[in-house]
Amino acid sequence: MRNSAKLMVVVAAALTLGACANSEQASTQPPGSNQQPSIAPAGPNTGVPGPGSVTALPEQPAGPECTVDQIEVTGEVGKQPEIKLPDGCAAPTKLLTKDLEPGEGTAATAGSAIEANYLLLTWSNKQVADNSYEKGKPLALTLGAQQVIPGWEQGLEGIYQGGRRLIVVPPDLAYGKQLGHPLQKETLAFVVDAVKVAPGTN
Structure with missing residues (x-):
């Protein structure tokens, strides 16, 4: 009986360590892969909601909506x-x-x-939420394959290799349908550099 109890403790400990290892591995996956970090341009069919509950956003100004020309990008x-x-x-x-x-x-x-590099800011607090430049490797994706959020699928249409594009994505085209995702209610601002664009097959 005692041996059985000891065995159960060992198995439980092993399962816990395995879960931690898988969690750490998933967080290092590049955006667009099947194992998504919590802040990645993941498509609705491949994205995994991030851990934790959705936090309340800071109170936003009322009145007219900001325009794309009011956003300043340098570099x-x-x-x-x-x-x-x-x-x-x-x-x-x-x-x-x-x-x-x-x-x-x-x-x-x-x-x-x-293949694209990107910098992501969350609108509510103006903080950097994700940054592929620091990872040293651009995101590889196939446009139209639902590997990224709908805002990217639509926002990257027509971009040329070597081009830089500013894309502002409202929640309904980002993570609005992923209940519990940390960015579920966020408007997202991306600057995207198209490192490589190969012609489509469609």
């Missing part, structure tokens, strides 16, 4: 940008895009293989 293409979000206007409720650098070659369409 060279290919290097980590800086984003300054405006004050005194409401978060956009529609997808906004603006090309900051045109790029060249073939425009991205459904089926295009894209």
